[in-house]
Amino acid sequence: MASMSIIELNSLALIQDFGRFRHQHQGISVNGAADEFAFLKANHCLGNHVFTTRNDKSNEQNASLEVFYGQIKLAFDDSCYIAITGADCQPYVTSKNKSHSDIPMWQPYLVEAGDSIVLNRPSTGVISYVAVKGGIRSPQFLGSRAQSVVANQQMPVLSPLVKGQELPFSRSSDDLPETILDLTKYTPAGFYASDVLYLRFMPHQHWFDAPNHQQEDWLNTTFIVDSNSNRMAYQFEKELTTGHAFSKLSQTLSSAVNFGTIQILPSGLPLVLMKDRQTMGGYPTLGNVFQIDLFRLAQLTPGQKVKFIPAEIEQAQSQLNAFYQRFMPQ
Structure with a gap:
């Protein structure tokens, strides 16, 4: 061969x-x-x-x-x-x-x-x-x-x-x-972001339980890709001039996690799980990032910027279906 x-x-x-x-x-x-x-x-x-x-x-x-x-x-x-x-x-x-x-x-x-x-x-x-x-x-x-x-x-x-x-x-x-x-x-x-990458996510219960001012602070925060990011998870630092990290959330029982799950570390900073992620996790979660945006995230180098924005699951499903259909047999 x-x-x-x-x-x-x-x-x-x-x-x-x-x-x-x-x-x-x-x-x-x-x-x-x-x-x-x-x-x-x-x-x-x-x-x-x-x-x-x-x-x-x-x-x-x-x-x-x-x-x-x-x-x-x-x-x-x-x-x-x-x-x-x-x-x-x-x-x-x-x-x-x-x-x-x-x-x-x-x-x-x-x-x-x-x-x-x-x-x-x-x-x-x-x-x-x-x-x-x-x-x-x-x-x-x-x-x-x-x-x-x-x-x-x-x-x-x-x-x-x-x-x-x-x-x-x-x-x-x-x-x-x-x-x-x-x-x-x-x-x-x-396809790829030229400046700040907006990561659209489907919110979990912790997001809905947060007060409005904390949600607004989070959405106004610009995060910077950390050098420890890899195929297991993308880690972030907060840009000093914007917003706030999420306030401390209570630890939860371990549960299944997905490609794109946003975990909140004790520091209040986010962690986005990628293709080599573990299958269970105990950190509180804010939501799940659209898969199409995860493909873009995988190409970001340390120092590049992202922001998070909530969106509906119907939008995530329709965009992913449209994405795959472009590569399917006609």
């Missing part, structure tokens, strides 16, 4: 698909691509199947490389089509004759046998995706090839990738799609 090998790695790299479903009650995280917009776009423009004919999420062909802050070199032992999306990592290819050429992002690119590609540290964003036609064919666990940011000694297949590792892929004989998806408003320039 054809493969690409990790020749150099000075960052975090993982294999991701949609993640593993229906196992959170067993304490198993879902994992999966942090920025599903870039992940889906990379796979869609290669013609990889991301949904079944019933429009259910499918992990069969879309396992891709998720790279944080670039700084990786990959060598290919066979020709294949790839697509690189997400953070602007200024990728380039080195051919067998040592010549260099830039690789355009957000579109298919033919890599020849013996070529190496390099992803530099991004000028903007955090995560870049490298998808290959037919998908990476690493071993599955519970129906998914997704890996976690936390190393697992008992199951190395779930641990982050390391230098020297070979990633097999199946050369698909299918042609590339004749037309690439028209994303209309979901273009890279239009």
Whole structure:
């Protein structure tokens, strides 16, 4: 089977698909691509199947490389089509004759046998995706090839990738799609926040129980992404010139948490749970962030700003449905 090998790695790299479903009650995280917009776009423009004919999420062909802050070199032992999306990592290819050429992002690119590609540290964003036609064919666990940011000694297949590792892929004989998806408003320039990212959230009971002045203070607060943010959770500091952190809330009994749950720490600062989150938590919660906004949040670097704004669950559902429908078979 054809493969690409990790020749150099000075960052975090993982294999991701949609993640593993229906196992959170067993304490198993879902994992999966942090920025599903870039992940889906990379796979869609290669013609990889991301949904079944019933429009259910499918992990069969879309396992891709998720790279944080670039700084990786990959060598290919066979020709294949790839697509690189997400953070602007200024990728380039080195051919067998040592010549260099830039690789355009957000579109298919033919890599020849013996070529190496390099992803530099991004000028903007955090995560870049490298998808290959037919998908990476690493071993599955519970129906998914997704890996976690936390190393697992008992199951190395779930641990982050390391230098020297070979990633097999199946050369698909299918042609590339004749037309690439028209994303209309979901273009890279239009999808990601250019300034402050507004995180829309569906409020929980703690929010409704808070007095109006505290709600207003919270909504007027600008938060700054903390350097400890990762795939498990995004942490924040408060901008000194605005608003207030939430006043201390009573600890609650441990309960299930979701992708996007807003937990309030004893400091009053928020924590937004991401794809590698735990499945239970005891911190009080204010609500749940829209999934589409979480894909945007995953690309924010430390120091960038967010604000929270409450919204209705009907809006969250309709926008997420519309988002996925753009990638479903017509």
